[in-house]
Amino acid sequence: MSDSPAGRLQALFEGHRLTPTQRRIAHCMVRRAADVPFLSSVELAELAGVSQPSVTRFAVALGFDGYPALRRHLREVAPPEPGAGSGGGGEGDGGAEGWNEYQQAVLAEIENLRHLAGLLADPKPVERAGRLLASSRPLLVLGLRAASSQARGFAYFAAKVHPDVRLLDEGGSMLTDRVDAAVRAGATALLCFALPRHPREVVEALEYARAAGLTVVAVADSAFAPVAAHSDLLIPAAVGTGLAFDTACAPMMLGRVLLEAMADELPDAQARLEEFDTKAAARGLFVE
Missing domain, CATH: 1.10.10.10 (Winged helix-like DNA-binding domain superfamily/Winged helix DNA-binding domain)
Structure with missing residues (x-):
């Protein structure tokens, strides 16, 4: 400095x-x-x-x-x-x-990504997470407020390879009802994206999910985030604080890494992707 x-x-x-x-x-x-x-x-x-x-x-x-x-x-x-x-x-x-301050914010995010790359030198936590997420039918993905975009992004792509992904991106009294419904349907794991400022509702939801028998995998900004006490496996990815609102390039990248690890554990993942591509071409879904 x-x-x-x-x-x-x-x-x-x-x-x-x-x-x-x-x-x-x-x-x-x-x-x-x-x-x-x-x-x-x-x-x-x-x-x-x-x-x-x-x-x-x-x-x-x-x-x-x-x-x-x-x-x-x-x-x-x-x-x-x-x-x-x-x-x-x-x-x-x-x-x-x-x-300038904008460039400094970008440089700080690059440093966060470098730190994440160093963390991933040991792939075992991500591989374990991939197995937990792949084996859960259905798979719950939780992210509220600032973390909702991370959860939605993961759920969107995960649905292309996983047979049953259920997104929880809104709080309220229905949240625990949806957890209960997923557990009754056979869910065994929940992936949580937890970013500052940490909503109390997320901590309460994870406490409830674990009491219901779910294994919680968390992506959080720190290993000491409030969700740590209610997670079975937490993988940290720092957020940038150089601008008025947090930037979350590293959590997003970690989410894609977890997608890759999960897909590696799903034997029909490639077939599902090819099936989607075939249908998308037939429907003219994308402008090439």
Whole structure:
């Protein structure tokens, strides 16, 4: 990390789970790193396009009593450098200078994918997951809120090779009913995509699923995610936090890897794919 004002600010934010509004403030502070120690909370709020109370809550989230304490800290440990200016300088991931915040977010995602690649050097957890998912009839796939797109993507492709995939992407009182119905139909496993911010309902659903006899395979942003205590097999894939909203390239990639491992355990997977391609061609389903 750079020792520039922007770099020191980024170091201050690391390790804190910030809301989208708080990330807007953090990004604004990095862009105006040379000026921040002298801005009032009202001025910072106007620059970031948020409310003044949001700036106060942001300072508290970083561990300070309020914004004045945060500003005093910045004046002590991150004074502006002569001629530093503003506007998103500083270093991006990997030590490359001059990257803007969008490029830094991409570089952070690349690093998340590299970490996932290193994790997959031991294929045993993924292979075990593939066996569990392939043998479950039906197979439940759970993902709520931020994780719903990951669950839908997996379920869409899984249905091409697995005979019975049931997507759970909406919460509510019907969720446990659908788990019960799947268990009665013979389900033995549930795949859960769990991404921040973690809905309480997901944790409760996994607790219920395991009590009903299902084996839970989880894709989560961390091995210490709230769903860990309710998972039989958890494989982590980090999310990016460099933008206002999380980016989830690594969880998506891990989902495709699990699809591959599951398909390898389904003896008729290739036949199902060929059958689909034949029917799709006959229907003119895709524009070639």
